[in-house]
Amino acid sequence: MSIVGIKNGFLFGWVSFMFFSIGSSFFLIKLFYPPFKWVNDPTPKSEEFFEKAKSDFEEEYSDYGPFSFADEGFFIQSKDENRFIKWSQIQRLSGFKRDYLTTDCICLLVEYDPDLHFEITEEHAGWYQFLNRLHEAFPSIQKNWDIEITTPAFETNWTILYERDKIFQPK
Incomplete structure (x- = not known):
């Protein structure tokens, strides 16, 4: 029973570590390079979305x-x-x-x-x-x-x- 507890704790520790590491990476990239976008803003209110939709329709x-x-x-x-x-x-x-x-x-x-x-x-x-x-x-x-x-x-x-x-x- 104690072996299972150690394995679960070990796995949980790695998951937490990876989550924290990835989250920190995102934060640092955004901190040092503010214009960086992971995903283009897809909301219909964004200017980029409007321009893309307009050019697609014109084409x-x-x-x-x-x-x-x-x-x-x-x-x-x-x-x-x-x-x-x-x-x-x-x-x-x-x-x-x-x-x-x-x-x-x-x-x-x-x-x-x-x-x-x-x-x-x-x-x-x-x-x-x-x-x-x-x-x-x-x-x-x-x-x-x-x-x-x-x-x-x-x-x-x-x-x-x-x-x-x-x-x-x-x-």
């Missing part, structure tokens, strides 16, 4: 992703081909929301020609630039459709934004 916003645009349409690059789609070929544009349990994802289904379509989501590179060009080509599409379909929660909220010869507004 994402200006990204064209797989798209390149012309007045009469756009190219979309896939791993197999580079396809040109004219704005006049688009038959229907449908916006909807996917529920990922903890978050939602805004999606846009672009149907062109009789049986061809592609889908782009807010998570894809080029989303913002594609929406900007889409609003230029189809000015009748409500500007904030992507915000409108976010409610109610947990619903798909399928919305036809444009249909050739018909224009639907989100509810």
Whole structure:
């Protein structure tokens, strides 16, 4: 029984010594070099956080992703081909929301020609630039459709934004 007590005391002594040593090291580094940061300040109120979030968004916003645009349409690059789609070929544009349990994802289904379509989501590179060009080509599409379909929660909220010869507004 006394052997166990000695081992526990010995272990506790080492743990205390290591904790004190590491804590002292942190204190001394901060004392002799005050601007040192162990971790960047992640709080949303910090200027560094705000600037990083702003630059990240600007980079994402200006990204064209797989798209390149012309007045009469756009190219979309896939791993197999580079396809040109004219704005006049688009038959229907449908916006909807996917529920990922903890978050939602805004999606846009672009149907062109009789049986061809592609889908782009807010998570894809080029989303913002594609929406900007889409609003230029189809000015009748409500500007904030992507915000409108976010409610109610947990619903798909399928919305036809444009249909050739018909224009639907989100509810």
